[in-house]
Amino acid sequence: MSIFNLLDILGTAAFAISGALAAMNRRLDLFGIFIIAFVTSIGGGTLRDVLIGNTPVTWMENTIYLYLIGTATALAIIFRNKLNYLKKSLFLFDTIGLGIFTIIGVETGLRVNLSPIVCVALGTTTGCFGGVIRDILCNEIPVIFRKEIYATASIAGGIAYMILYTFSIEENISYIITTGIVIAIRLLVVTYKVSLPIFTLKQKQ
Amino acid sequence: MSIFNLLDILGTAAFAISGALAAMNRRLDLFGIFIIAFVTSIGGGTLRDVLIGNTPVTWMENTIYLYLIGTATALAIIFRNKLNYLKKSLFLFDTIGLGIFTIIGVETGLRVNLSPIVCVALGTTTGCFGGVIRDILCNEIPVIFRKEIYATASIAGGIAYMILYTFSIEENISYIITTGIVIAIRLLVVTYKVSLPIFTLKQKQ
Amino acid sequence: MSIFNLLDILGTAAFAISGALAAMNRRLDLFGIFIIAFVTSIGGGTLRDVLIGNTPVTWMENTIYLYLIGTATALAIIFRNKLNYLKKSLFLFDTIGLGIFTIIGVETGLRVNLSPIVCVALGTTTGCFGGVIRDILCNEIPVIFRKEIYATASIAGGIAYMILYTFSIEENISYIITTGIVIAIRLLVVTYKVSLPIFTLKQKQ
Numbered sequence: 001m002s003i004f005n006l007l008d009i010l011g012t013a014a015f016a017i018s019g020a021l022a023a024m025n026r027r028l029d030l031f032g033i034f035i036i037a038f039v040t041s042i043g044g045g046t047l048r049d050v051l052i053g054n055t056p057v058t059w060m061e062n063t064i065y066l067y068l069i070g071t072a073t074a075l076a077i078i079f080r081n082k083l084n085y086l087k088k089s090l091f092l093f094d095t096i097g098l099g100i101f102t103i104i105g106v107e108t109g110l111r112v113n114l115s116p117i118v119c120v121a122l123g124t125t126t127g128c129f130g131g132v133i134r135d136i137l138c139n140e141i142p143v144i145f146r147k148e149i150y151a152t153a154s155i156a157g158g159i160a161y162m163i164l165y166t167f168s169i170e171e172n173i174s175y176i177i178t179t180g181i182v183i184a185i186r187l188l189v190v191t192y193k194v195s196l197p198i199f200t201l202k203q204k205q
Numbered sequence: 206m207s208i209f210n211l212l213d214i215l216g217t218a219a220f221a222i223s224g225a226l227a228a229m230n231r232r233l234d235l236f237g238i239f240i241i242a243f244v245t246s247i248g249g250g251t252l253r254d255v256l257i258g259n260t261p262v263t264w265m266e267n268t269i270y271l272y273l274i275g276t277a278t279a280l281a282i283i284f285r286n287k288l289n290y291l292k293k294s295l296f297l298f299d300t301i302g303l304g305i306f307t308i309i310g311v312e313t314g315l316r317v318n319l320s321p322i323v324c325v326a327l328g329t330t331t332g333c334f335g336g337v338i339r340d341i342l343c344n345e346i347p348v349i350f351r352k353e354i355y356a357t358a359s360i361a362g363g364i365a366y367m368i369l370y371t372f373s374i375e376e377n378i379s380y381i382i383t384t385g386i387v388i389a390i391r392l393l394v395v396t397y398k399v400s401l402p403i404f405t406l407k408q409k410q
Numbered sequence: 411m412s413i414f415n416l417l418d419i420l421g422t423a424a425f426a427i428s429g430a431l432a433a434m435n436r437r438l439d440l441f442g443i444f445i446i447a448f449v450t451s452i453g454g455g456t457l458r459d460v461l462i463g464n465t466p467v468t469w470m471e472n473t474i475y476l477y478l479i480g481t482a483t484a485l486a487i488i489f490r491n492k493l494n495y496l497k498k499s500l501f502l503f504d505t506i507g508l509g510i511f512t513i514i515g516v517e518t519g520l521r522v523n524l525s526p527i528v529c530v531a532l533g534t535t536t537g538c539f540g541g542v543i544r545d546i547l548c549n550e551i552p553v554i555f556r557k558e559i560y561a562t563a564s565i566a567g568g569i570a571y572m573i574l575y576t577f578s579i580e581e582n583i584s585y586i587i588t589t590g591i592v593i594a595i596r597l598l599v600v601t602y603k604v605s606l607p608i609f610t611l612k613q614k615q
Binding site for chain 1: 226228229230231232233234235236237238240241251255258260261262264265268271282285286341342343344
Binding site: 031 | 460461462463522524525527528531542546549550551552554555556557561562605606607608609610611612
């Protein structure tokens with residue numbers, strides 16, 4: 001389990017840093033930066049917990065996340081102009097986070113005996129909705145609805161994990177394959193600039 | 206109960222289609238269209254379930270809604286430019302949906318023994334807040350706060366249903382009367398272009 | 411406890427009035443005004459209840475808040491142009507509300523045995539997130555992330571209350587000290603126009 005925990009920590013920190021950068025970009029103040037970092041990091045898991053009734057939500061029971069996010073955010077503020085050079089590492093951490101959070105979401109659904117499609121939906125919620133809440137708080141249309149194949153990577157990872165689970169594949173192998181799929185899709189998408197189709201309505205509608 | 210279920214299906218589909226059209230209008234991508242359609246359709250009921258602690262929320266327990274919304278959204282994308290001709294049918298379905306969802310919300314409140322005013326609030330939440338969440342995700346001030354007597358029709362329907370319930374009127378009759386009231390108010394409002402008052406503040410405020 | 415209840419009523423009403431004014435400022439209609447007033451007043455407590463699983467949420471169990479908020483909103487609409495002269499009283503009520511709601515949030519956390527840092531977070535949530543939801547519904551970046559030391563006063567109050575609680579100080583004294591600290595910080599901040607730092611990113615980021 002230690003690889004999983006390490007990846008979880010990396011993902012949480014990466015999400016916090018991406019939130020902190022978005023908040024600084026919007027010229028929010030110190031409190032705003034911490035809140036946006038926090039919400040980006042734990043928003044998806046919190047929404048998942050609330051929807052299935054797993055309360056008090058996870059970060060209230062396990063305060064390690066609060067300290068981890070606080071530290072990551074402080075570092076993001078201090079090194080805000082250096083983070084430019086780290087963009088590729090950040091992208092990697094963020095994608096690892098997406099994979100890990102997707103797995104955690106699917107597993108949560110399995111634990112309360114929800115149907116496979118709902119488990120995948122919970123995985124996507126856990127992986128993507130922190131970013132959605134971040135964008136709403138920053139008064140923007142959530143980026144994952146517009147620009148990038150991000151949620152799709154999470155959905156693909158979730159489906160893969162469900163299939164591996166059905167065939168009783170060993171957990172650690174499932175983790176690595178699932179996260180690998182998410183990373184591979186994200187890398188392909190960014191490299192080849194793929195995006196989902198948009199459907200336009202005729203003007204006089 | 207079959208009439209009720211039929212109306213529920215019509216309402217759910219109509220809400221999904223209205224969400225899908227809003228998302229295409231905002232030029233969201235395929236994932237964005239599905240999520241907005243989904244949220245418009247089940248957002249109100251989900252908020253209601255979360256507020257009263259009915260978790261896992263309804264659409265997780267009963268996956269038929271996921272498939273129904275998925276199908277309705279796919280059809281909305283395919284026939285997006287034909288839907289123009291169906292605007293009146295869509296208005297009708299949406300209004301039926303509003304009536305039905307209001308009734309479901311009030312009934313949920315009665316089942317957990319909440320007071321009448323809270324039951325009506327739950328009816329309005331179920332009927333209207335899918336659209337509110339849709340508008341927030343699309344980065345707009347929710348339309349029901351600005352332009353139309355929409356929530357008011359839901360409130361009137363909720364109060365009517367509460368009164369009929371108090372007098373132990375037979376359920377199917379209550380359903381028809383309540384939905385009829387909601388439809389009648391909506392039709393009157395749209396025909397005569399009625400709107401709720403706005404109160405302006407003096408400029409130097 | 412009567413002083414506490416009186417302050418709670420003042421705070422609830424003040425939050426409702428601030429919500430109603432924001433809604434009128436945005437030219438929302440009558441329904442929009444009531445909803446925004448309502449959400450500003452009970453949004454923070456509702457979010458807190460949902461996060462810890464205290465459902466049905468407080469205002470559903472205790473309908474006095476609905477009537478109180480309804481009355482305060484009606485008065486705000488009637489006297490909307492007179493409220494200008496009351497700006498200082500409103501500021502005072504709002505700050506009292508912030509203090510009281512912070513205390514209620516911290517106490518709720520203590521009651522379900524959450525750790526001190528989570529209790530303070532719940533206090534801040536209860537005190538500040540009604541305003542955050544108000545701003546999101548009005549399509550603005552929440553003001554507490556941008557302009558004012560508002561949340562910080564709530565955090566300071568929450569920490570103070572936790573310390574007083576740890577030393578088993580008598581409740582009424584704790585209430586007064588905590589609310590006093592929140593009011594003092596808010597007064598100092600407004601008088602000297604203090605604000606939290608903003609961290610800018612280099613443009614080419």
